[in-house]
Amino acid sequence: MKLHFYKYQGAGNDFILVDNRENPVDHHNAKLISHLCDRRFGIGGDGIMFLQTKEGYDFEMVYYNADGQPSSMCGNGGRCIVAFAKFLGIIGKETDFLAVDGPHHARISESGDWVSLQMIDVDVISNDNEAYVLNTGSPHYVTLANDLANKDVYTEGHAIRNNETYHANGINVNFVEPKDNGYFVRTFERGVEDETYACGTGVTAVALAMAKHNNQTGTIETPIKVLGGDLNIRFDYDGISFTKIFLEGPAVQVFEGEVEIDS
């Protein structure tokens, strides 16, 4: 059968999107998912998402990493699927949808290519030596770095992701350096097992960890530069809990197509 798909990117974090409301594809097939995400033999993407119907919500987001495995929340994926839902005419300027980490609210620009996505509240940040470890929908390790533009993010990220502490469940590894009035971040992503151009839950984790690191409280806005563009994180922090967390940035349709898959 032919699978009709769309390709989106959010700050260079790229995804295959499938409207799975009618004649749904059975996506519980790791070999198929990893093949579709393969950049040489498939469509290519850091992940794939299926937009499905869900009672009580505008839609459900079902996310898989490029390795073919279902995973935890994808922030940039969440922003892209909101743009996709607007493109499909399912939503207007606002939406409430369900993802693996629970309900999400989002707002989208009139032009349909800029999305502000509310993320889960966070109240636990732990330390691993000098690094911060927290869950913003996905698990993240955040460490300060010097000369980040020239860092070997693959080698260092891969080593941390596979060390004794994290090997079993994996973790996303974010390197951060202050830049202008915000930060520059590079991320090694679990499930892609490589550096990606952006990670939404990753920059969210960085913004929260840096607020804690700098003893900042109140309403905080953190612009973050990544390899694929610019993202913005807004949140409230009272010294214990992070609430009203919004991940904001571009979500752009790149192309659509059809690919033959075994039915």
Ligand SMILES: N[C@@H](CCC[C@H](N)C(=O)O)C(=O)O
């Ligand atoms: N790219 C994502 C994170 C996707 C999930 C991650 N690879 C994991 O398995 O933890 C984002 O934008 O948040």
